[in-house]
Amino acid sequence: xxxxxxxxxxxxxxxxxxxxxxxxxxxxxxxxxxxxxxxxxxxxxxxxxxxxxxxxxxxxxxxxxxxxxxxxxxxxxxxxxxxxxxxxxxxxxxxxxxxxxx
Numbered sequence: 001x002x003x004x005x006x007x008x009x010x011x012x013x014x015x016x017x018x019x020x021x022x023x024x025x026x027x028x029x030x031x032x033x034x035x036x037x038x039x040x041x042x043x044x045x046x047x048x049x050x051x052x053x054x055x056x057x058x059x060x061x062x063x064x065x066x067x068x069x070x071x072x073x074x075x076x077x078x079x080x081x082x083x084x085x086x087x088x089x090x091x092x093x094x095x096x097x098x099x100x101x102x
Contacts, residue, residue, distance in 0.1 A: 030065075033087060037061040040094065053097055060090030 037058045044054035068083025070076075 033061070033065060036091065037094075050098055050101060053094060053101070057090060057094035060093075061087050064088075064090060 037054075041054040041058050044050050064083045064085070064087030066083070067086060068080050071079025071081075071083055
């Protein structure tokens with residue numbers, strides 16, 4: 001008897017395209033999340049002002065990204081949320097503090 005079982009994890013072409021689009025969107029967002037603090041750091045070094053604040057922003061945002069990466073590796077939704085929240089809160093606090101101190 002030669003019976004074939006259907007694939008359980010087969011995806012349609014639309015599902016594959018959606019997954020690929022979501023993957024590209026996530027890559028772009030993570031790229032911006034890494035580049036934005038570095039751009040602020042370079043801008044503060046070149047202008048000579050608020051260097052300490054930009055350095056704290058760089059450290060805080062990268063800690064958030066590392067926690068989020070650990071969440072992806074451990075498949076922990078809570079770590080992903082904490083990492084994203086830490087990154088966003090640090091970036092927001094930087095904007096607020098920079099606006100106040102300017």
